[in-house]
Amino acid sequence: MSDPQESDERSLINTRWQRTLEVLSVIGPPLTVATALLVYFGWARTDAQSKAMGLDVSLFGYTVQDFILRSIQSLFQPLAWLVVIGLLWLMLDRAVSRLLEAARYRKLIHTIATVVLILGFAYAAVMWIVIVTRPGQTVLYAPFLIAAGLLVGAWGLSVRRRAAEPAARALRITPRALERALVFTLVTLLLFWGTSDFAQALGRGAALDYQERSHLLPTAVVYSKERLAVTAPNVREESAGTESAPLFRYTGLRLLVVSGGRIFLLNDGWTLAQGRVVVLPDNGSIRVEYGNPAAD
Structure with missing residues (x-):
């Protein structure tokens, strides 16, 4: 017969390994997306700058490493702010989780989460309408704002589900993995879209900067x-x-x-x-x- 204590220890180790794999699965894709964004940002910025100067980006013979290095300087502050916002969001989410442990706050948090998800998705829809109604114009930062609205709405939906009564949550079957994958894919596409617009604006600005400061x-x-x-x-x-x-x-x-x-x-x-x-x-x-x- 196996020792119950040993069985519990094995179960605990398996649980820890599962959590570790879950963390790695969550961290891995964002790192891959961040690297791809750096490469794409460097290419889009250089391409817009080259076209403004009457050249083609292929003439420079830049490598993937060159594109990453050319993008870091422009993306350093935005990426730093994203990290700060991400840390603040994690702190807020942990605080909400601690409040959910007290049953008396569940109804209030459920109501607030409902408002947050409605506002987040509504904001994303409004920004999308703004872009659709201006097909010939580039609305800078609009894709980033749509992505932010989707993330806020998705987080509000997650908190709302966590705040629901255990019995109600047991009756509700939702394909969470598919849902998260779709949100992640949509947000990634929006990030590439916004990165392209932002990089092209910086590239055209860099070409103008050469015109004004070529003597330097x-x-x-x-x-x-x-x-x-x-x-x-x-x-x-x-x-x-x-x-x-x-x-x-x-x-x-x-x-x-x-x-x-x-x-x-x-x-x-x-x-x-x-x-x-x-x-x-x-x-x-x-x-x-x-x-x-x-x-x-």
Whole structure:
């Protein structure tokens, strides 16, 4: 015969393992979604910036790691706020759970939860109507607000169920797993939608920022044994060699980025309307000297 105490210990261990797996199953997808959002945000931001500058994002040859690094700086504060809000929500949910242990608060919490779920879903519906009625316009942050309304409404529904009487909860059969999966999928799609709009707005803003602050980019002087025929405005070609050893020097350029085996340069006084992006191979066929813009 097995020892009852040993059986209880095994049951406790199994319960702990089940809870651990549940926690991992909950934490895993958000981490995957967060990584995917970082990559997508970096790509969408770079794509919008490239198009505003008359380029294609594929020219830069960025890797997945490059897109993540380009997105972290812009998403650091929003992600920090999301973590803070998530911690506050967990504290609130635990406080509600402790109040539910007292039977005298169940009816009040049930009523408040009903109001919260109605307001949350109604807010999400109103924001959706706002987007649908403006098909040609981008309502910034609207997808995030819809996702927030859905999460608040879903949480209110969860609290309402927990506040119901045990007998009533036993009679109610709900496909909770399918319900949570649908909410998670919908919120994820809304996050990608909102991330795309936000990233594109930042990308277009970054292109305008280059127009206004191109004089703060590092200076670049290009030396080449062959004439490069650079026709960008304010770029000057000078002969720095001899007839037997020709060498051409190009000034009036600013470094944009070095990526994908290419050097991307802007001309002095670069603008979105009239500027040019000079693309040179980074393979040793040319020599580039970079300088501090403050020395100009």
